[in-house]
Amino acid sequence: MVERGPLVLRPASAIPELCGSVELSRAWVLACERHPQLATVIAYKGRRADVAARLKDRYALSLPDGPRRATRGASALIGLGPRSWLFQRETGPALEPELSEVLGDAAAVTNQSDGYVVFRLTGPRVRDVLAKGISIDLHDRVFVPGCSVGTTCAHIGVILWRLEDANDVSVFELAVFRSLARSLWHFIEESAAEFGLAVTPAC
Amino acid sequence: MRIPCPYCGSRDLSEFVYHGDAAPKRPDPAAENASELFYTYVYLRENPAGPLRELWYHASGCRSWLIVTRDTRTHDIAGAVLAMESAS
Amino acid sequence: MTRLGSGGLIDRSQQLRFTFDGKSYAGHAGDTLASALVANDVKLVGRSFKYHRPRGILTAGAEEPNALVELGTGTRREPNTRATTVELFDGLVASSQNRWPTLALDLLSLNQLLSPFFVGGFYYKTFMWPASFWEKVYEPLIRRAAGLGRASGLPDPDAYEKATAFCDVLVIGSGPAGLMAARTAARAGARVILCEDDFRLGGRLLAERVEVEGRPGAEFARSVEDELAAMPEVRIFRRTQVFGTYDGGTYGALERVADHLLAPPPGVPRQRLWHIVARRCVNAMGAVERPIAFADNDRPGVMLAAAVRTYVNRFAALPARRAVVFTTTDDGWRTAQDLIAAGAEVSAVVDPRREVPDSIMAPLARSGARLLRAAKVTRAIGGSSGVKAVEVAQGGSLLRIEADGLAVSGGWNPQVGLTTHKGSRARWSPELSTFVPGSLPEGMRVAGAVSGDYGLSACLRAGHDAGSAAAQDCGFAAASPDVPRAEDEPIAVAPLWHVTGGRGKSFVDQQNDVTVKDVEIAWREGFRAVEHLKRYTTLGMATDQGKTSNVVGHAIMAELTGRPMEDVGTTVTRPPHLPVAIGAFAGRHRGRHFKPTRYVSGHDWALRHGATMVDAGQWLRPQWFSAPGETDWLTSVIREVKTTRLAVGVCDVSTLGKIDIKGKDAGVFLDRVYINRFSTLPVGKARYGIMLREDGFVMDDGTTARLGPMHYVMSTTTANAGKVMQHLEFYHQVVWPELDIAMVSVTEHWAQYAVAGPRSREVIQAIYGTAADVSNGSFPYLACREIMLGEIPTRLFRLSFSGEMAFEIAIPARYGESLLGELLREAVGRGGCAYGTEALGVMRVEKGHVAGNELNGQTVVRDLGLGRMASSEKDYVGRIMAGRPALVASDRPTLVGVQPVDSKQRLRAGAHVLALGAATTAENDVGYVTSVVYSPTVGSWIGLALVKGGTAQVGTRMRAYDPVRNGDIEVNLVSPIFVDPKGERLHG
Amino acid sequence: MTRFSLLALAREALGGHRGWQPHWRDATPRDFYEVVIVGGGGHGLATAYYLAKEFGITNVAVLEKGWIGNGNVGRNTTIIRSNYLLPGNVPFYELSMKLWEGLEQDFNYNAMVSQRGVLNLFHSDPQRDAYARRGNSMRLHGVDAELLDRDGVRAIAPFLNFDDARFPIQGGLLQPRGGTARHDAVAWGYSRGASLRGVDIIQNCEVTGLDVVQGRVIGVQTSRGPIRAGKVAMAVAGSTSRVAKMAGLTLPIESHVIQAFVSEGIKPLIPGVITFGAGHFYISQSDKGGLVFGGDVDGYNTYAQRGNLPVVEDVCEGGMALMPMIGRVRVLRNWGGLLDMSMDGSPIIDRSPIDGLYLNCGWCYGGFKATPGSGFCFAHLIAKDAPHPVAAAYRLDRYATGALIDEKGVGAHPNLH
Numbered sequence A: 001m002v003e004r005g006p007l008v009l010r011p012a013s014a015i016p017e018l019c020g021s022v023e024l025s026r027a028w029v030l031a032c033e034r035h036p037q038l039a040t041v042i043a044y045k046g047r048r049a050d051v052a053a054r055l056k057d058r059y060a061l062s063l064p065d066g067p068r069r070a071t072r073g074a075s076a077l078i079g080l081g082p083r084s085w086l087f088q089r090e091t092g093p094a095l096e097p098e099l100s101e102v103l104g105d106a107a108a109v110t111n112q113s114d115g116y117v118v119f120r121l122t123g124p125r126v127r128d129v130l131a132k133g134i135s136i137d138l139h140d141r142v143f144v145p146g147c148s149v150g151t152t153c154a155h156i157g158v159i160l161w162r163l164e165d166a167n168d169v170s171v172f173e174l175a176v177f178r179s180l181a182r183s184l185w186h187f188i189e190e191s192a193a194e195f196g197l198a199v200t201p202a203c
Numbered sequence B: 001m002r003i004p005c006p007y008c009g010s011r012d013l014s015e016f017v018y019h020g021d022a023a024p025k026r027p028d029p030a031a032e033n034a035s036e037l038f039y040t041y042v043y044l045r046e047n048p049a050g051p052l053r054e055l056w057y058h059a060s061g062c063r064s065w066l067i068v069t070r071d072t073r074t075h076d077i078a079g080a081v082l083a084m085e086s087a088s
Numbered sequence C: 001m002t003r004l005g006s007g008g009l010i011d012r013s014q015q016l017r018f019t020f021d022g023k024s025y026a027g028h029a030g031d032t033l034a035s036a037l038v039a040n041d042v043k044l045v046g047r048s049f050k051y052h053r054p055r056g057i058l059t060a061g062a063e064e065p066n067a068l069v070e071l072g073t074g075t076r077r078e079p080n081t082r083a084t085t086v087e088l089f090d091g092l093v094a095s096s097q098n099r100w101p102t103l104a105l106d107l108l109s110l111n112q113l114l115s116p117f118f119v120g121g122f123y124y125k126t127f128m129w130p131a132s133f134w135e136k137v138y139e140p141l142i143r144r145a146a147g148l149g150r151a152s153g154l155p156d157p158d159a160y161e162k163a164t165a166f167c168d169v170l171v172i173g174s175g176p177a178g179l180m181a182a183r184t185a186a187r188a189g190a191r192v193i194l195c196e197d198d199f200r201l202g203g204r205l206l207a208e209r210v211e212v213e214g215r216p217g218a219e220f221a222r223s224v225e226d227e228l229a230a231m232p233e234v235r236i237f238r239r240t241q242v243f244g245t246y247d248g249g250t251y252g253a254l255e256r257v258a259d260h261l262l263a264p265p266p267g268v269p270r271q272r273l274w275h276i277v278a279r280r281c282v283n284a285m286g287a288v289e290r291p292i293a294f295a296d297n298d299r300p301g302v303m304l305a306a307a308v309r310t311y312v313n314r315f316a317a318l319p320a321r322r323a324v325v326f327t328t329t330d331d332g333w334r335t336a337q338d339l340i341a342a343g344a345e346v347s348a349v350v351d352p353r354r355e356v357p358d359s360i361m362a363p364l365a366r367s368g369a370r371l372l373r374a375a376k377v378t379r380a381i382g383g384s385s386g387v388k389a390v391e392v393a394q395g396g397s398l399l400r401i402e403a404d405g406l407a408v409s410g411g412w413n414p415q416v417g418l419t420t421h422k423g424s425r426a427r428w429s430p431e432l433s434t435f436v437p438g439s440l441p442e443g444m445r446v447a448g449a450v451s452g453d454y455g456l457s458a459c460l461r462a463g464h465d466a467g468s469a470a471a472q473d474c475g476f477a478a479a480s481p482d483v484p485r486a487e488d489e490p491i492a493v494a495p496l497w498h499v500t501g502g503r504g505k506s507f508v509d510q511q512n513d514v515t516v517k518d519v520e521i522a523w524r525e526g527f528r529a530v531e532h533l534k535r536y537t538t539l540g541m542a543t544d545q546g547k548t549s550n551v552v553g554h555a556i557m558a559e560l561t562g563r564p565m566e567d568v569g570t571t572v573t574r575p576p577h578l579p580v581a582i583g584a585f586a587g588r589h590r591g592r593h594f595k596p597t598r599y600v601s602g603h604d605w606a607l608r609h610g611a612t613m614v615d616a617g618q619w620l621r622p623q624w625f626s627a628p629g630e631t632d633w634l635t636s637v638i639r640e641v642k643t644t645r646l647a648v649g650v651c652d653v654s655t656l657g658k659i660d661i662k663g664k665d666a667g668v669f670l671d672r673v674y675i676n677r678f679s680t681l682p683v684g685k686a687r688y689g690i691m692l693r694e695d696g697f698v699m700d701d702g703t704t705a706r707l708g709p710m711h712y713v714m715s716t717t718t719a720n721a722g723k724v725m726q727h728l729e730f731y732h733q734v735v736w737p738e739l740d741i742a743m744v745s746v747t748e749h750w751a752q753y754a755v756a757g758p759r760s761r762e763v764i765q766a767i768y769g770t771a772a773d774v775s776n777g778s779f780p781y782l783a784c785r786e787i788m789l790g791e792i793p794t795r796l797f798r799l800s801f802s803g804e805m806a807f808e809i810a811i812p813a814r815y816g817e818s819l820l821g822e823l824l825r826e827a828v829g830r831g832g833c834a835y836g837t838e839a840l841g842v843m844r845v846e847k848g849h850v851a852g853n854e855l856n857g858q859t860v861v862r863d864l865g866l867g868r869m870a871s872s873e874k875d876y877v878g879r880i881m882a883g884r885p886a887l888v889a890s891d892r893p894t895l896v897g898v899q900p901v902d903s904k905q906r907l908r909a910g911a912h913v914l915a916l917g918a919a920t921t922a923e924n925d926v927g928y929v930t931s932v933v934y935s936p937t938v939g940s941w942i943g944l945a946l947v948k949g950g951t952a953q954v955g956t957r958m959r960a961y962d963p964v965r966n967g968d969i970e971v972n973l974v975s976p977i978f979v980d981p982k983g984e985r986l987h988g
Numbered sequence D: 001m002t003r004f005s006l007l008a009l010a011r012e013a014l015g016g017h018r019g020w021q022p023h024w025r026d027a028t029p030r031d032f033y034e035v036v037i038v039g040g041g042g043h044g045l046a047t048a049y050y051l052a053k054e055f056g057i058t059n060v061a062v063l064e065k066g067w068i069g070n071g072n073v074g075r076n077t078t079i080i081r082s083n084y085l086l087p088g089n090v091p092f093y094e095l096s097m098k099l100w101e102g103l104e105q106d107f108n109y110n111a112m113v114s115q116r117g118v119l120n121l122f123h124s125d126p127q128r129d130a131y132a133r134r135g136n137s138m139r140l141h142g143v144d145a146e147l148l149d150r151d152g153v154r155a156i157a158p159f160l161n162f163d164d165a166r167f168p169i170q171g172g173l174l175q176p177r178g179g180t181a182r183h184d185a186v187a188w189g190y191s192r193g194a195s196l197r198g199v200d201i202i203q204n205c206e207v208t209g210l211d212v213v214q215g216r217v218i219g220v221q222t223s224r225g226p227i228r229a230g231k232v233a234m235a236v237a238g239s240t241s242r243v244a245k246m247a248g249l250t251l252p253i254e255s256h257v258i259q260a261f262v263s264e265g266i267k268p269l270i271p272g273v274i275t276f277g278a279g280h281f282y283i284s285q286s287d288k289g290g291l292v293f294g295g296d297v298d299g300y301n302t303y304a305q306r307g308n309l310p311v312v313e314d315v316c317e318g319g320m321a322l323m324p325m326i327g328r329v330r331v332l333r334n335w336g337g338l339l340d341m342s343m344d345g346s347p348i349i350d351r352s353p354i355d356g357l358y359l360n361c362g363w364c365y366g367g368f369k370a371t372p373g374s375g376f377c378f379a380h381l382i383a384k385d386a387p388h389p390v391a392a393a394y395r396l397d398r399y400a401t402g403a404l405i406d407e408k409g410v411g412a413h414p415n416l417h
């Protein structure tokens, strides 16, 4: 066996050019790239209730029974399908092993943290930008904070959800497969150009 | 066309993949006349003009296979259920 | 100038310059190109399609058949643009079209001399002799003469985009009916979208001298607009035509975002295509007036009566100083009144009716106009500069009345288009002598003139009622009724389709030059169904789709056949209601952005290392890496292959599909979807598998590894990843829902790299250091394991596609690039390199592995020499159908290797295989070459082929026949495994 | 009826066109015909024409539920070609191509057959190999085929997007003899030719039932009463399943819609036919100046002759990706037609399990080019009760035996063919 020092691997951004920030004034839409920890949870046959109970127990999160996003602290659960969810956590220890332990044989837990890039979009014209790619009714009273959808945006599969408003302005997040992040970003840039777009390291 | 996904709600046609008539059921491969049964299953279609229960895959949404009842003359949709939960 | 001194909805303070055919003119903000031309006394605007007849402006709306221009220049040149709907802007450039050399002197108008030959359908009867002349002489001539405007021929420089909007109530049209519908629904609380094609809201209210609530119509429209604009749940889409009704309450609409500007501002698209999803729709598109056919009724200066009112009242532009009005409707008489009110002279009003109510005639009694009843206009006299006089027949005598304009009112045609897009038919209304909407698409109501309600008060009420009902359907309580006060104008119509007796052509479809006589010829030749009439004469097939001509043409056919209009019917209308630019339907999906691009995490890294990228589905993959000094791809590929076979190579295989399959039935499930068994695969082992479609043909292949008792990870080909996922979900959810499994794609989470070659183990060991022992003993061929690399989880597989000892290492994607760097560093230190898909392909062909070219959907496992993999002890998808006689026949082409006899000769995939000396005919075709690469190992081009008799033919010499590339070489059929046939290197 | 000629036209022009006769007799049904053809589309009419002309069988009726040519023959994108791959197909389509080449003189009607070339573009190496395989197969069958590289394509169509493409053009397979024909005129010319030879063309006569006695068809029920028949031949395209059901047959057919588009008329812009190899788009320009184009099927079973927006957009996206110069050209009209999609994408010309009932169906979106060949071979089958050699592979039992003719290799998914 070859002896050598510890290997150091560095994470890379899906869109390195987004790392800088841009002047904020006059921008109607703000965007940033984020990398939360993500894992899919798929309930095994007849185990939905167990999954719900265990997640409630451990994280005080109730399992959404539709395309919705439940949050508690830094954790969130997003309904993806009749028996699958995306668990999201901004920080903390490695998510997948922890969840696997919590859920045991009730569900399949799969790490997806590197599978998606999340864009956060906000600003007074954010709905106008999204409407150019997404055919979901995002009306303020229809798609309220806590709603989520799996859909497509300009031919690109995305998961979209709405966060609580910040400063009375709606905030959305779009999760996209990492390989498609650049194409989605291109869409955001072109679609927001009409209104003015600013990229911020964190918004 | 908009398809009412039982999980996701009403969604645009472009999110779905079509698979045709839901009536044919994969036959018993051990049956004596399995070749004939499979030929019928794989190739023959009633292709009715009128209501049809058909399979759609919500590829860009919840990834569920659905059974949608749709009239092939008008495209009017009477309803949709998850294939996994449908009795038949 | 014929601009009136006052009035109109134009902004006289804003002067806009424009040119038409190079001549410069001025108009005002609020003008259309047509109204500005009218104001500048320009009468001749275009030439007709077939006879090149001089044409002017017939209408003031989107139904215009004649006044079509080329708008803009260079890359922005837009043919066939209706001058009547172009909003004037400063710097606008328009030119006439379909004329040579100039509009005034069009030599092609000589066509008219030949018009006795050029009648409807003439070409079906001629141009057949001699046969060869069609292609060389006649057709090119016909083609050159056809078409109206010229497309730019250059890439469209502007951007288009698409968007979706949702509402409770969509209101189409902002005339009195639409405005009331929108206001009523909005007041009830509904989310309302109001679409108006025009740049100003109001419809006919802008064009008529009418009052609503005691105020001028335009002012009323403005007040409703202001109210709507202030309501948060109302969206007003101006310059937006709704063009189509689709299933499920979806409507297509086109917003002309920047067409009223010289060029779109930065970031702004030229046009936007809207998908409007509406729970209810109030269609208030109004009606358009129709002409009457009489001799030379197409002369410039002949204009529809309501259009004359539009130019006078809305645009303060006078189309005629001395006019004749020819009307079969009460409505037409108002044109005479409005002209006089604007200071023009009306020489005569000609009405075929014997009786015309006094109330209608009275206002003109003292105007000096001759009021001729039971009279008809038989001919418009004049030339390309316009009408000079009008010939009128009354009681057997012919009068000539001097005039510089003729206003014609033949009745109204409701715009039924959007009501019929889903297949219902318009209904003939004998009372109104026109077609009105039949059964309506679900969710749609009609209100106002579109439904045949022509009175203003009736329109306001109908709009109100429809808006209220639509809102109630959506669950909103009715707002208190509020219908504005207005009068119903007289609306009687006495249908008159055409006037006989005049000398000259009577046009039905002006743009396509279809005359009354053409309709007669069609009738005589048996083309009597209206759809036959249309196709034989091209009636209604021009850019206006017969909006002003169809009913007239169909009514003439009804007369000829002696059948009632109810039976004759009308032709099918289709979307788009008005023509829509192709670019708008495409939106931003063009050029490089036609389809999204998928980037591997090592994309930038690969570019930095000299990679040329290649498309693999939506992915981009490194195809080869050019080392310094290498100028052609083959040199690089040969180096990559040699280096890998001799030392070690690193290849990005992240694009392969990866599916995690978990659960207690995962093994059973895999047994059913693969032809071979996976339930017995030990944990920590991988196996190659083949999947069939239910019809027995091969669908995909790949390795599936067992990471835990209830955990497999399947790999698929790059091309089929999505398809396989869908296939698996189908069998899981639809066919065997009883199986307890969970599947999820992890393609994106894991970046994956192949490390191949005799020194691959050293590289892998170097990466893992003490974290894992990857020696042959502890990590043999087909082993797999999850290994932590510090904090980072990885998956390691001992798989090989190249035939060399090889590993695949998977790592969370964000570390991909970094790991690649480390792998390459370790490899280079051992004489290795990075390789791309091309070298990968070379090595797989050298090993006789099948890939996309062989898995083409037409092959079964036996064809590929993989028949033995199929388990005979279990059922699997495709098993039964794969047993059909033709799929097990012994003469099916099966996989062999091919190698040129002369090693310098180039072999190409796609060549067919024939016996030596056999004639090059289809009967002698025994197979074809599927894949070809240059093999540095063999020292020649080599290939795989599917050949009848296959394995039994190995050793024979045949011919690779490739006539489309002038290839024809002798080849030896050999074993498909060119390198290391015993597979010793794998286990190394 | 007058023979169409320049002379006839001149004579009529002088006489004010009063002497023209209907192009075909609008016949009323008689109570018996030797052969009843169900469906007055291109295939039904061509079959009647060749039955009369080639096989001397003239006691024939064509029953059409609407007006002649209202089906797919009157709504297709008019492309004719014989650039097929598989041995079951090539000789048949080449026979059809040859018939096109002499058609106008044969039936004395100008159907404007225009052989301006069909160019299929490719965008990747595997696609090039597949096209080479196909081109070579064509050449082995004596069909014209040329494989062009990028420059070869550029020489023919310099306006294509060569510079900024998502999937750059690498070359194309050209069939110079391919082209277009005036769809409606094909139906009318065959009607006229058949009618002149004694065939009854009966419009507004919907077949509502097939009379089958002891496994043999003896006549049809129609909206205009029963008609007895020696043989009944089905050529009803998208209505195949419905008519077959009248005889209790279930077939390997689904009905789908494909949409087509025509732009406003413009001066000549596009030579021949061009198809995009990396998206769903193909285009040509009509004699009248309209760009005629289309793409993929909508993808769901339907009997409505109309489609929906996603495919409209998909087609135009392909168009703009391939030739961005058409951005400002406007779509004038967009319609749909009902296709008889078969399970392997290839047609069926065969006897049915019922004696005297003959099938002609499964043409998918490619049966216009087949019209002459299909009529010719179907007439042969009906007249001789034996398949014509070039159509012998179009058997109904091939799905059971596995002798499929699947050009695309996509299997039993009609919407993918």
Ligand SMILES: Cc1cc2nc3c(=O)[nH]c(=O)nc-3n(C[C@H](O)[C@H](O)[C@H](O)COP(=O)(O)OP(=O)(O)OC[C@H]3O[C@@H](n4cnc5c(N)ncnc54)[C@H](O)[C@@H]3O)c2cc1C
Residues within 6 Å of the ligand: D038, D039, D040, D041, D042, D043, D044, D063, D064, D065, D066, D067, D068, D069, D070, D071, D072, D073, D074, D075, D076, D077, D078, D079, D080, D205, D206, D207, D208, D235, D236, D237, D238, D239, D243, D258, D259, D260, D294, D335, D336, D337, D338, D339, D363, D364, D365, D366, D367, D368, D369, D370
């Ligand atoms: C949009 C579109 C584009 C196409 N493009 C091409 C192309 O470019 N090239 C090509 O080769 N092919 C093309 N096709 C396919 C081609 O048009 C068809 O395959 C071919 O026309 C079908 O044969 P047909 O002409 O006999 O069918 P049709 O014309 O459809 O004839 C069938 C007839 O049967 C009648 N009928 C149905 N039921 C009954 C009944 N019960 N009683 C009496 N009559 C009945 C129908 O009314 C119809 O007239 C296209 C098709 C469409 C829809």
Ligand SMILES: NC(=O)c1ccc[n+]([C@@H]2O[C@H](COP(=O)([O-])OP(=O)(O)OC[C@H]3O[C@@H](n4cnc5c(N)ncnc54)[C@H](O)[C@@H]3O)[C@@H](O)[C@H]2O)c1
Residues within 6 Å of the ligand: C172, C173, C174, C175, C176, C177, C178, C179, C195, C196, C197, C198, C202, C203, C204, C205, C240, C241, C242, C243, C284, C285, C286, C287, C329, C331, C412, C415, C447, C448, C449, C450, C453, C454, C455, C456, C457, C459, C489, C490, C491, C492, C577
């Ligand atoms: N006296 C008569 O004989 C007679 C006959 C007909 C109409 N009229 C008058 O005409 C008016 C009719 O009122 P109305 O509200 O029904 O119609 P309208 O003609 O006033 O308004 C229709 C509006 O719809 C718009 N429109 C049409 N198609 C559209 C589309 N596809 N997308 C978006 N916008 C579109 C038009 O631009 C127009 O502004 C009344 O004032 C009536 O008195 C009178």
Ligand SMILES: Cc1cc2nc3c(=O)[nH]c(=O)nc-3n(C[C@H](O)[C@H](O)[C@H](O)COP(=O)(O)O)c2cc1C
Residues within 6 Å of the ligand: C540, C541, C542, C545, C572, C574, D074, D075, D076, D077, D078, D183, D262, D286, D288, D290, D292, D305, D332, D333, D334, D335, D336
């Ligand atoms: C090759 C071809 C060219 C056509 N050109 C025109 C045209 O120039 N103008 C037009 O209005 N329609 C044109 N059409 C479309 C027809 O009007 C009609 O939509 C089509 O035949 C289908 O019939 P339907 O819409 O009545 O159902 C064309 C159709 C075809 C097949």
Ligand SMILES: [Zn+2]
Residues within 6 Å of the ligand: B005, B006, B007, B008, B009, B058, B061, B062, B063, B064
């Ligand atoms: Zn869903």
